[in-house]
Amino acid sequence: MNHFNKVKIFKLFLFSLKRKIEGEYNIDNNIERIIFGGKNLIELIKKTQIDILLYQFYDYKQINILNKIKNFKLVLINHSCFFFWLYLGKYHFFKTYYQAYKNCDYSISLVPFENDYLFKKWGINSILIPNFVQYEYNEVIPSNLSSNIILMIGRGNDKYKRFDLGIKAMKFIIYEVPQSEMKIISSKNGLLFLQNLAKHLNLQNYVKFVGYSSNPAIYFKNASIHIFPTICESFGNVLAETKIYGIPNILLGLDYVVASIGGTVIIYDDSPLSISKIAIKILKNKRYKRKLGRIARKSMKKYNNNLILKRWVNIILSIYNGKDNYQKLRNEDKKMKDKEAIKLIENQLKLLNYRKKNFMNLTLNNLVNLTFMKNLK
Numbered sequence: 001m002n003h004f005n006k007v008k009i010f011k012l013f014l015f016s017l018k019r020k021i022e023g024e025y026n027i028d029n030n031i032e033r034i035i036f037g038g039k040n041l042i043e044l045i046k047k048t049q050i051d052i053l054l055y056q057f058y059d060y061k062q063i064n065i066l067n068k069i070k071n072f073k074l075v076l077i078n079h080s081c082f083f084f085w086l087y088l089g090k091y092h093f094f095k096t097y098y099q100a101y102k103n104c105d106y107s108i109s110l111v112p113f114e115n116d117y118l119f120k121k122w123g124i125n126s127i128l129i130p131n132f133v134q135y136e137y138n139e140v141i142p143s144n145l146s147s148n149i150i151l152m153i154g155r156g157n158d159k160y161k162r163f164d165l166g167i168k169a170m171k172f173i174i175y176e177v178p179q180s181e182m183k184i185i186s187s188k189n190g191l192l193f194l195q196n197l198a199k200h201l202n203l204q205n206y207v208k209f210v211g212y213s214s215n216p217a218i219y220f221k222n223a224s225i226h227i228f229p230t231i232c233e234s235f236g237n238v239l240a241e242t243k244i245y246g247i248p249n250i251l252l253g254l255d256y257v258v259a260s261i262g263g264t265v266i267i268y269d270d271s272p273l274s275i276s277k278i279a280i281k282i283l284k285n286k287r288y289k290r291k292l293g294r295i296a297r298k299s300m301k302k303y304n305n306n307l308i309l310k311r312w313v314n315i316i317l318s319i320y321n322g323k324d325n326y327q328k329l330r331n332e333d334k335k336m337k338d339k340e341a342i343k344l345i346e347n348q349l350k351l352l353n354y355r356k357k358n359f360m361n362l363t364l365n366n367l368v369n370l371t372f373m374k375n376l377k
Helices: 041-048 060-067 083-088 097-103 112-122 163-176 192-200 237-244 272-284 286-299 305-320 323-332 338-355 370-374
Strands: 013-016 032-035 052-055 073-077 106-109 126-128 149-153 181-185 207-209 225-228 249-252 264-267
Touching (some): 013 041, 041 060, 052 060, 052 305, 060 097, 073 305, 083 338, 097 370, 106 112, 112 126, 126 323, 149 163, 149 237, 163 181, 163 272, 192 207, 237 249, 264 286, 272 286
Parallel strands (some): 013 032, 052 073, 073 106, 106 126, 149 181, 225 249, 249 264
């Protein structure tokens, strides 16, 4: 919202389910924030007379209703990789949400292999764009990598973020690097199972739960590693943020995320021992650590918020001017090669088969067939 606010041709409204809460991102004062209960959204759209609605919920019933209204344009922003719904067991999303997504003329994707390959097969008219990054590249002083501090950042109470794997890895790491320490930057609500795990492994002196911070950069100045064990991602904000600070990242299979290349080590299993081996190598080898850090930071230079804003302006204006202009912009985009997209999907299929045995027979040919996916049980 604050980036869009720099563009004076836009008048902005923020429709929010919640009132302002402690620790949330600041929103410019001249942006009108309207609290709604979900059901009165159409009434608010008519009242504010907006031209374009950027919609970020997964309420397929509401999407279908909004999509039938002709006096404004609906743009769906998909913040999840479709593999996430397979891990959650929400198979109905393929016949509900993705069908609604397909019926919409305008949509945004964050995942290259989805946007450039899979959605083309599914008949979804999406455009690829990365998230804005919280920190500006040229305003950041990189981490000096001087400590043996390992970070994990995010919603620790979400089992799919899998912070437990990082904590278990610390049991191995401290044998080789006894002066190492893990800092978990997360709201402390719902973390009892992680705290008990650390206690059970006798890691109370090595794993610190520092709480939530809207500005986690205060922990970045000398950290050496960020472990990103989440099972599935679309963009990965904390990955981008730590990389801008030149902090090496350890990822578990997330090779399809746009910021995954450069200064990262990607592991294709979920073993805490595998995580620990990479972490120990980084902590013990200063030259290797610095090299990863330099590459990590350099790789983020292309994620320039001014360029991303310019991209957004072009997308919004093309939508404002109609489907033909939007399709022209889509066609002009450089696409990932099919061969590369297929390789990434097959990597994720192997991981899915490894993690959930009931998907052993799911193939690439199944995935590209939306009718087949709609009938998953």
